[in-house]
Amino acid sequence: MELRHLRYFKVVAELQHFHQAAEKLHITQPALSNQMKQLEEELNTALFHRVGRHVKLSESGAKVLEVANKILNEVDLLKEAVSDIESGQTGSLRIGVLQSINALYCREIVLEFDRLHPGIALHIEELSNRQIEQRLLTGDIDVGIGFILDKKYHHDLLFESLFSEAWKLIINHESAKYASAIMQGQPHPLKAVLLPEGFETRSVVDQFFEDHQIFTSKITEVNTISFILDLVENGMAFSILPEAFSRLNTSAKRREYDLSPAPKERQIGLFTVKDRLRKKSVEHFCTLIRNQLKQ
Template sequence: MDLRHLSYLLEIAKQQNMTKAAQTLHLSQPTLSKIVRSVEDELGAPVFDRSGKGLRLTDSGAAAIRQIPAVLRAVQDLHTAMDDVAELKTGTIAIGLPPVIGSVFFPRVISPFQREFPNVSFQVTEEGAKRIEGLLLSGELDIGVVVGPVNAQSFHAVPFIRQQLALIVHEAHPLAGRRRASIAELADEPFILFSYGFAVRQLVLRACQAAGYEPRILHSSSQWDLMAEMVAAGVGISILPDVICSKITDPRIRVIQLDDPVIPWELDVIWPRDNYVPHAVRSFIKFIRLSEGMTD
């Protein structure tokens, strides 16, 4: 049913005269009469009683006229909502972030994006990289940030941060006065690492195994600040991304660069290749590319 035809019925009911309504609508009277009959056929009941000199609404017609304004408003609201989404006046992005990088990603990307698009909201899920990948593939998240490399067959990826991991020790530790250290030198140390499912943990484990030993993991945590507190208390050592080390202000902690080997820490913004990408997410991806100096 053509929505314009419903608006024609409103005008006819207002004028109570087919000829006057046709003049107002800039239609010929026969054309308008044909439209009305067509609408009545679709509704399965007469809208107007034509037995007298003028037009009167039938019971069915009165019921229809009461509903038509609501129908037209609902359709208009639908178009407005679609336009708002297309123009990014509104939208929601479900994003997965490892807890370790939330404090970096928010000020660097999300905050400036929301200044430009204040009505786009974010639903943030904090999980490890593997869990984020699973939530993306199941459609529970739109976009995620993980430590690369990622499976290129399953995900699109945009590089975000390219840094490396660093060692943190207590100020009284034998290595505290050093600027650099190797993974091999840490074979007998008690490690404080991220929990299972965190990519940083796997990077450290692989580096230790390549150096010929399995690290002795004393504590595991999902919170880098708690890990730093344990190091400051002399409980053990930890290996964290450079960007996190730069946030540690406890004077008891020393940051030492690892150079044998360097352990790269590369963050990628990813989204599934086979899933629908909402308009707000596409705009967010474009924003990230521009903010990181990349082109599409």
């Protein structure tokens, strides 16, 4: 049974005439009769009684018409709902963002998006860069705001760069005198406060330490940037972070220095999935992101 069987049947039932129904449907009467015969055979019942040139619904036909109307109405509603989703007026949108982007930019973006698109349920999830890529590929999120360094991202993903950011040495003002020693690989009393191993940011920092023989015998690992900054500001500690992270919780107690030599800047941008049908709401959100972040 196909939807066209139900649509043809509904027209015949309303007009009670095969010839008139065929004209309305723009098909031949034999073709219409054949379609109704297929429906009757599948349901194993007679749907019509012939009365002269007209037809009337059988008892089974009346029941089929009742159900057919419900099905066809639901199909029409489904079309309208999908149309609204594709036009960006309703539905849901799932976004994966980096910790720094979430803290620095998402508030204004979400407020503006909700103002422009009140019918769309927006879900923002703070994720690592690796999680953003994985969840895009599995379809768990619609768009991601992540970064690339030297690595190649998955071949099924698209990346649109929005801006680049340098890396900073973060230290409190009382320990600022050790900044030069840290960058020159000389001994110092400070502890490094870093993201745990497994974070892409941590791998860049570890490589920087190795390349420039920076002394890091003591390390504290925490998984939130705000905690890292708090420990640096209030203890004998330092950290190396991307510039966006260093702008969180700005404080007079903290000093920031450009790294010399500087690690390669990381590119912050939009991740989407290649060749996947993109909802209009994704385009609307990406436009807001570009307006907010692109340099």
